[in-house]
Amino acid sequence: MNKRTLAVLLLAGYGSIAYAQEIPGKLSGGLESNNQYYTDDNATKAKAPTDRLATNSYFTLNYTLKNFYAGIQLESYLPALMGYPEGLKGTKLTHRFAGYRTDKIDITAGNFYEQYGNGLVFRSFEERQLGIDNIMDGVNVRFTPLKSLRFKATYGLQRVLMENGEGIMRGADLELDLLDLLKVRRNFGITLGGSYVNRFQKYSGPDDDFPRAVNAYSARFALDNTYYNLNVEYVGKSEDPNNINKNIYRKGSALYISQSITTNKGLGIDMAFRRLENMDFRTDRTQKDNIATLNYLPALTKLYTYSLPNLYPYAAQSMGEIGGKADIYYQFKRGSAIGGRYGTKISLTASLYRDLDTLHVKSKEGFTTTGFWRFGPTELYRDVNVTVERRWSSFIKTIFSYINLNYNKGYILGPGYGLVHANTAVADVLFNFDRKNALRVELQHLWTADDEKNWAAALLEYSYAPGWSFYVSDMYNYQSAKIHYYGVGGAYNYRAARVSLSYGRQREGLLCVGGICRIVPAYTGANLSFTYNF
């Protein structure tokens, strides 16, 4: 891009096989490179940028010597792939850190990732596919004087695009296993925890009372038994006028309750409830999307792996949502009538989210709620899913899945869209011809009278173990725009290396990884990706 001097990927002495054993300590790391070539496409109106080639590359290198560790990450966006935040550009050493770690203490100076509790007050993490990296730059200490007493203290700046942002974060977290600490032996464990996070950001506006410092507190409780786990966390946050909440002076809160029940008879259940109110929390109050976020608020719904149900992915509403999810897994035992020789697995999932019941107020507070537990008038998302998985013989395995969902596209993606009620059926069949050759066939259909009407999709994936795989796929909205979103590609794995090459048409929409989403533009083109680690 510009005339900056770029990276030096230097591995002194490392490439030398003869001397590899003589270096004290150990090096590890990895390289990931995604390269895209864009073409114009009249059907989707996707327009190639003037520079038709785009490259995102990441190179990490970690060094450890006994208790000492250090590392770097180099990133280059030459230029960034379409749909990534515009501020990601150029090449830079984005991470550098050094630290000392024993089982009792772990101190990191420089860049680090950390999480308190369930991440509702603080979680810094990287998700390259979404262009998210809110890594901290400062000092992090994890102190574990006893196995049942864990303390963390953190302070630093946060990465915002290619630089550190101006907001300062300080925080601490304490977690203790109560019964172990009291030396009481029971067949269950109790964990108590609490976190505190303070963020300070300069303000030069006219309001003298503007809260430059924002404080967030959290308390959590966990009960763990062989067959039952309960995890509760409550968060309170002080007034934090920001871009997302339209600068209102109102406190925020979050409640998360998760339970799981397991048996040794093939049944497993997990349930989660969450209520969020005015919980957008960033080191930089002027940012939006996934930039400079301090807390982690993923959508708590089932993450579908098929393309058609993923046309309508829920995204968590940090300003206000209340709802939950339940998953039930059951396996009919191997050898039973329904189970067959290999066992039959069934999963049932349901989730429901609504907005909060709020009243608009004229003061700087912006709104009030009519009751903490009250569900609001607007349904944001609801889905029910049944999946049955069965291997019939060493030759054939099938997965059938049915999804019914309501998606409030207008609320989640913005005005101009309405509600979508959709039903989707999926058949996924795997044929293992022999120890090396396999073919997977995926057929999907989505029925809806809303949005882009019905869709059909198909995928064929052929693999030759251990190295090769190839696919062709198509998604077709045959009742509306009648566009084929086709794709064709192949991948080769050799030990820790993977190369893939594909060509196809990408639909404009919400791309979600792990419940966090970003909008991707429509594009058509070829992609070459490479990953390797050592």
Add this chain to the structure above:
Amino acid sequence: MLLFIHCPCNCIVVMGAGFPKNTIMKKLAALLTVLLFCAAIVHAQSIQNDRLPNVQVKDLNGKLVNVNSFSNNNKPIVVSFWATWCKPCITELEAIADEYGDWQNSSGVKIIAVSIDDARTSAGIKSLVSSRGWPYEIYNDYNKDLYRALGIANVPYTLVLNGEGKIVERHAGYNPGDEHHLLDVVRKLATGR
């Protein structure tokens, strides 16, 4: 597509020191350089022996466990990185579960499945594993400390440790049938043949 070049000396690659904008050929050249560089490491690393780093993960009851302590009485260990939302990962662990009895009889291998699920989905690990009856040791790399220390880019990802705890094989991705290759590797380690 990839050239596996032998790289007998120090590998130093300088990528694109200030090349002009919009020059596709130069970019391709830079890309090719990177790929060659990678290929060189692939070659160099294929004989490298290493241990797991000194990093802690959580067990299913939230207790911290150092991955240094993974052991199997001098028999091989397979460490499989997976996630509850990763379909090929589950296909792989299912395929191994179907044959696990034979695997253990012929090699004494232990499978350790390390999930990279974060706070969003980690509550589902235990219910999924227990319903499927997977006989594996299960951990949650909740902050991806281990995943990052090993430089892994995607799941599924599999490591094979020999009886001394050294990493002797790495494999990115999963294709149906990969489990047979994995079993061959593990058997060879166990029997020394």
